[in-house]
Amino acid sequence: MDHPPVVSAIHLAKATRLPMQPKDEVEVEAGRGIVGDRYHGTRHRHVTVQSRETLDEAAAVYGRPVPSELTRRNLTISHGVVPRDPGTRIRVGEVLLEVVRVAAPCKLLDDTIGAGAQEALRRRAGTVFRVLEGGRIRVGDSVDLVLSPPAPRPA
Template identity: 30%
Template sequence: MDKVLGKVKGINISEKKGVVKQPIAEGQFIKEFGLKDDAHAGKWHRQVSLLAQESIDKMTEMGVEGLCSGKFAENITTSGITLHELPVGTLLKIGETIQEVTQIGKECHSGCAIKQAVGQCIMPKEGIFTKVLEGGIIRVGDAISLVASEK
């Protein structure tokens, strides 16, 4: 039985890189590619980006105004799960998909608006990336579960 860790709070998409992603009610996630029609999808190890609402809340507490799902260019905003503590290789069931954690954090690009406003950004430390092992639909409100290993 899979252990539920949290839930999907938001799904976000953008047609080009370097812009804030826009919220959508559901997304089609394609095996070995990522979110259909998203600029960051592709055949690489960072197909899907995830960031916890709890991480966004930390930035809000630091005085950053107007933060919402997608502002950090994450595809999936989560709640109830400490994403950056999941080891690389962790398998997650998110909606109909199975995704593997491939990277924790990343460098902010040089023009990161959040970093310029506050002096730091949460994505480099607390955002995570996955690749899609099994595709399917993910909807806002879907459960995020730890896939039980078969060892």
């Protein structure tokens, strides 16, 4: 695809086991995460990002659709590979994010999607980011997956 990826879905949950709620737009705070989400204010797990393209690959392995909202990730982008290397940065709308780690698929997926979903999503479950620069993220915002790495700080 020639065009850059866009935010295709935004989901949050107010508490750990509550269902994810779709949003058209969210406020994201630097160093804190998405306002109103269960992980807002945690140390590093501010925003989770997954790719619809990767979910479709998981669905092919799983043999059934994998709905974005049932994976418990905050942002779903239209296509492309979400970076997984710690320290890598991406920009989503106004917001600058930095990779913390790969998001491991949780056991809850077998309950919400069906038996075998957790295994199908292994290595396809998205990435956990910390927020370096806050702002608003809206469905349809463009996503820059290839930002140049940060300049080294002078010693």
